[in-house]
Amino acid sequence: MEVVHLKNMINATLLELLPAQETPPSHLHQAMHYASLGPGKRLRPLLTLLAANVATDSHTLRMACVSELVHTASLILDDLPCMDDATMRRDRPCAHIRFSESTAILASTNLLNLAYGVIANCPNVDASTKVAVSAHLSHVIGSMGLVGGQIADLQNQPVGNKSEIEQLYHQKTGCLFEFSVVTGARLRGMGAEVIEALTRFARAFGLLFQLYDDMLDHSAFAQETGKDVQQDTAKTTLLSLYTPAEVRGALNDAQALAREQLRRAGHDDSLLAALVEQQFVTFNGAAQRLGS
Template sequence: MARLAPGTISDAMRYATTGGKRLRGFLALESARLFDVPFAQSVHAAGAVECLHAYSLVHDDLPCMDDDDLRRGQPTIHVKWDEATAVLVGDALQSFAFELLADPDAGDATQRIDLVAGLARASGADGMVLGQAQDIAAEAAGRALSIDEITELQANKTGALIAWPAEAGAILGRADPVPLRRYAHAIGLAFQIADDILDIEGDVAKAGKRLQKDAAAGKATFVSLLGLDGAKARAADLVEEAEAALTPYGDRARTLKALARYIIARDR
């Protein structure tokens, strides 16, 4: 049977998870490291969130969604293979994310099921998928969003899946999740503001994806609402907020603090 489906799905899954910044996976590893959780354990949560994120990009790039042909500097899955492969690869990557969390090395049973519960919630109809639907609805509504609306939309669309790996670290470390949750909330929003700035100021070759699509589509963004300088100032405030949230961890959190600064300084 191997000759009938000669590894297409697994090849395309590997392709879809190659490259990228690995921001979410890094966040899981670094949050867990605050509590001395071994890499061999936290790497499961890190892999899970990267697979989940990769699936969302593969589906988001589909012609019926954002219709993107370039991602991480490479042709998107439906361009390199076809749409059916893109649908299936996304579906399989979502399954695989949960399979990784269920691995006995990912934690004890309680930790693992807590990770599953959080990831399912963050990615589903009250989290990431809701945000994507809100994004589509906003475009269809044909009016500019307010700053509150766009903040809520982005908290769902990208914030939930940035918050989860930070919280995963606390679950694995059996620690209070509140400081990491505050940190993640701030960097999640800063990340999106930085994305909007990158969409205007960025370089396609470095970003590895099409830019200035939002402006062309007349979509409200943090930049269109706050202006370029206003957006940069807001992002810088959020980074300070994120760094402040990490105070309880002192110097142990220096990498997470550097990550917060990277988020608004990045060029991709």
């Protein structure tokens, strides 16, 4: 099944899950639609579907959309004036500019609330799986995950070594990738060994993705992002510590690790592996342009 078709199914499911725009409070629901259904890669729900062996039944699609709801909520908060003070997201004004700061905050809160509701109310998923997914999501969102990564990013305290930056990258990006692929594995009923391999894959893939984001933020080809750039110029990142050659070396090492963990999880020759390889081509292309 083509990725474009899967993305269309994801968008249709998101539309089903969101409250109708005309339902009161309509202004809030319009903001949720605006932030959630704008142009985007839908990478996280795609990871869930592909980790679940391209299952496209209604309950897998719903569970796959949980990560997109959380991701969108995090982007809304990340863009606020009290956070990164951004103006553009996904090639259009941020939610707090299109609506208001208060509406954006409440839309983000409601998206997080909706994510847990989707898990709890998902048909044809056993209770033990729902509990495991909910507990995992709580960890991913919390102070050891997205929230912790966000406050560390805002504080921008001096970083002692590269491993601390990699941990920050995992909190900011990798942990939600982890949730996405592990959720797919849980829906397939896979065991602890597969989940462990996918967890390691997500850490490597998250590092790659965040390093790519750093390259876009710092480079002349940043128009590819569809969002504000030069946001991290005063922050310590792997890109600020590495030479261009070291960046390419780090990408190669992380890609090798990601491939190995996908193989261990039984995804060495799958649509999930193919999607990841497509992302690697993009990452490597950006790295080749560094310093050029």
